[in-house]
Amino acid sequence: MTEQINDQISAFIDDELPDEESAFLLRRFERDPDARGRALRYTVIGAALRNELLGPEPAILRRRIAVALTGAPPLPAQRVPAPWHSRYLRPLVGVGIAASVAFGAIIGLRALTDARLGTVAPAGTLSAAPLQTRAVDAPPSYVVPQEVVDAPAVTPAVRLTNYVVHHSEYASRLSRTFVRSNVVGAAEIVPAAEPPPPQPPPQFRQGTTPE
């Protein structure tokens, strides 16, 4: 992604990009997964800074997110303490920037989403009018497949993906979204290392026979 596009995204988020260029950028978001991913990741950063992603280990999770987003190595555990004013002001500035970025990304995302939904989107959720017009005019990206091939030979990952998809139909509603997110989100099924030998289970029962 070029410096120019980065600048445009920043300006767009700050609402300083002219309408014409905004429309160009939004079109780019639709066809350029990198640009879209970048804008969406800002949402994650914003959410993380708003403490929405954080569990009992906020520092660890925040570092993981940073590593996931930037590809940079994890920060060392020990850091040189910053001056008190820097220590207190920096997070506030960071939260402010991230919040504005996340807000922009969410607005953009919502606009794209709502455009796909067409007239159902409540008008109040769209802040960029040109976007709605353009997206509605855009041709549908889905093309009905013309050629259907039944291929019995599958790769192991596909077979296991198939098992997981099959299994997700039987998962409880509580865990179904987790299982399906794993299917959609996982790039590959990875072989896992052997765990330590199992301890004797605390409570076992004999398998039941179906009625």
Place this chain on the structure above:
Amino acid sequence: MARSLLGRPLVFMTLALSVDASADEARQWLDKMNRAVEELNYQGTFVHVLEGTVETLRITHRNEGGRSAERIESLDGVGREIIRQDNQVQCILPDRRVVLLEARKDLNPLVSSLPSYSDELEPHYALKLRSTTRVANRAAQILEIKPRDDFRYGYMLWLDQATAMPLRSQLIDDKGAIVEQISFTAIELRAEIPPEAIAPTIDTTGFTMLRPPESSTLTAELSWRASTLPGGFKLSGATQSPIAGSEYPVEHLVYSDGLATVSVFIEDPHTKSEVTEGFSKMGSTNAYSLTLRGRKVTAVGEVPRQTVRTIASSLVTE
């Protein structure tokens, strides 16, 4: 003295009753959540945090006249999609140029009745209502589901106070660490979602379509059962399922404790199996494969690894 002795049982009884009331209320929240995720119309963007990676996904869920349809799509990377509509499940894998097509199972009464948040959960999970907070700009009730052994994961749920929709869900391991997290950054509940909102967005022209065979039977029919199960797991169903891309169906056993589910797939001996033996995983979904009596057996579930291995390894024929 006599007064304090008399008072103690009352205090204990009051405490016990309040604990029961809290567990009952927690179960009611679970039931409400169960209905909400299926019956409401919603669209939202959520982040999926797993093992240091963060992905953005979008879910669109539609319910009309009790028939639900859903699409979950990844907004990052290759952009996989899983679509459940009408009688079909489509999983589009653009990175492999493959579409997996499956018949929907949740229309089967057996499956739709699977999660029963009844008293049977009590010996295996402790349910507790925690504080209230805000997620995705909505008021949320926190609900903790803590397993009583190492054979299942726990959950921490942030449920929308108005609808019980899970706004944030965490899968927790036996050490209290977060295994996986889903958190909505934006969610819209709508009166209606049009059917076209569920349509695939990926052009699958030229992709390989893997469909289950229309009719096929097992060449060797054996009745398999797990001889050893972690407490609370029961056999919920045993079927022969056609599997996309395979000439022969697999035997499919489903074990559930009411919250966690483990599927066991037993391949036909004539199937040229390509599943690697040992552990595999897809996100937090664990799988364990081995060969028993010449048949490839794979257990899959959103449970710790020892659970899939325990169940798969204990399979016997009746």
